[in-house]
Amino acid sequence: MGNIKQKDLILYSGLIILGLAAPYLFSAFKVQLTYLCVLIVLAMTWNLQGGEMGYNSFGNILFYGLGMYLTASVQVGMFFPLAEWTESGGEKTFVHTTAQYFQGIGVGLLVSAIVPAIVAGAIGYAILGLRGHYFAICTLGLGIAAGEIAGGIEIIGAGQGFTTPPFPAEIVDVEARGKFFYFLSFALLIGTFVFVKYIYGSRFRLILNAIRDNEDKAEAMGIQTMKYKIVGWMVSAFFCGLAGGIMGGLIGYIDSTDVAFDGREMGVFMVLMAILGGKGTLWGPVIGATLFHFFKEGLWTLILGWQYVALGVLIVVIVVYFPEGLMGWLREKYPERFGEVIDDKDRKAQVELK
């Protein structure tokens, strides 16, 4: 990575230091910061499909929910009978020791990254042949179906929900849990960002863009589009699964449709955040998610009961005034800031042609 510009180096190290210091500077806001990291990860991974590949997926929530259930199930199942844990009104109480808790969540997160990626591969093989609205609707169905199915599986708590293992009681520091989940999600965020940035500098991104711009032509050029679409989705699923796993542990209670396969909220938010910031850009989803989270946390409680109306207004404003998102809007206004050189004569000539 010797070719990173000095300006970027300062920016990145500044952000990392800010990220590491944040839970100490804003100790009371740890949970919100953790949410922010997870939201950014979701927006960035959605952007790989929706922004770069031109496939509007509403199904990424499937991997998020899957990751959540898998992490919790592994964490419990490694040490105790899962069915007895989730059985409501079970008389027995199981307690994880400190070592068990961390071993469990470690292995759980590993599983929650790999399995969703495999599932994405399998489902992708079946449905990535669909295009446009058909793909969008189909993926929308995936999330809803997964929620209903999970709500019927007794071993993971069905409609009762699944209480994830409580943070080990031996750790007396009440801040420890918040810190643990914050740093976990921050690490995930860095990992995701580095990987997506790597993709942005690779041929892989160009192929995804080619698929977005004209899939038939891309195919005619000899690109095996199916292969790349599947790989792209698997990448998203990998990180979504991890994000879900972390959130499950943080929230402490998994409900099939309201927490895990939460298409109505998380599923919509990830699309909205990417579009708000500007899809098809590296920083767009990051900025979009940050803005959105601030908007949500700061203003929603001021308009108690009306927040969804405000959200609706926000969506309309975004779509009408910033169809390309904030990044796209800025890029159009100040192209030179984005390293685009525009020859004024050339532009005028184009305008006259129209």
Added chain:
Amino acid sequence: MNKLVKIFTIFISAIALTIASISSSFAKVEGEYIVLGSAISLTGKYSSNGVHTQNGYNMAVERINKMGGVKVGGKSYKFEIIYYDDESNPKRAAQLAERLIKQDGVHYMLGPYSSGLTKAIAPVTEKYKIPMVEANGASRSLFTKGYKYLFAVLSPANQYLEVAIDLAVEKNGGKPVKIAQAFEQDAFSQDVRLGILDAAKRTGSEIIIDDKLPKELNDMAATLAKVKATKPDVLVVSGHTKGALTAIRQISEMKVDVPMLAMTHCDAAKLSKQHGKKSEYALCASQWHKNLSYKDKFFGSGKKYDKDFKKEFGYAPPYQSAESSAALLVFKDAFERANSFDRDKVRDALKTTEMQTFYGNIKFGPGGQNVAKPMILFQVRCKGDTCENKVVAPTKWASDKFYHPIPKWSERS
């Protein structure tokens, strides 16, 4: 460039503003106020019950403040509640609980509406050792987790309709009955189902239909079609307010004849008003009814509470409101007995609560559930076009006789 700078200034100041608004109040006891926190469902699928809960809380806060407040250490304090909207979503509820405790500095919590949301909040309050008195989380699994700071003024969910099965068996001459049941896929209703399963086992009854209903339910025609075909002795439905409304609407539309219909949430759904005569004979589990003979010095009797509540909010109080009001009475009592704002002392005082409120007797079991108050069953009965809920069980408070079996639709006018 100027414009860009302007936009950035606006952006930065917006963020500054939001942070300022987030971290405004920081106190557990502020001046003469004891600050309680609560995440309530003001929007989403539980919004109507969330509002019932909030009204119950508000009514009690106003009443207690007006009648001298809470006396701790020789000084009189008033209650104040910080509310957030949890959007009927457990994820949001857990986050808001954290926010109430960490950012608003709340040291005492009131519960949210529904078992699922309580399940999401309890781990948070437990972690920070914040006493929570909740009035609307009845799921049995809440009380088997060993929570030390959770106290529920209501009876656990599995007790809701058990009595109804016993009643059906009794009406069947002590012989086992055939049960059809349909429950929403949520923590509360699934617990009600467990109660029925226990009752069925105990009485040797057979469950011939056991359906799961989706959340946000507004159609259960498939279940009712099966009921029509198999003719069970009793039909049990639970799905919060929407479940009760949907059941009555479709049973009357499809003219389903069943000798006994047992439900939950009839009064929260204002069933007797919304569906009038169509809802007649429905048997409903309830935590409270205004005709019960409990009393306290703040609200007087149930009937008085009913009257005052109607005057304040314009509708008859469902039990969700009554139990929410009771939660504040419990808090007041505990503060005064602890004579301190120390969280652990308040918790210890809560643990030894033994009192009577207009809502019923309150005494907490080892898991935090109220063990001193039985559930009651009422039946919707109509005179002309006005329908009312009449208590039919247990016999101690029964004001009317249980009408059985429900007449066929062809015989109903």
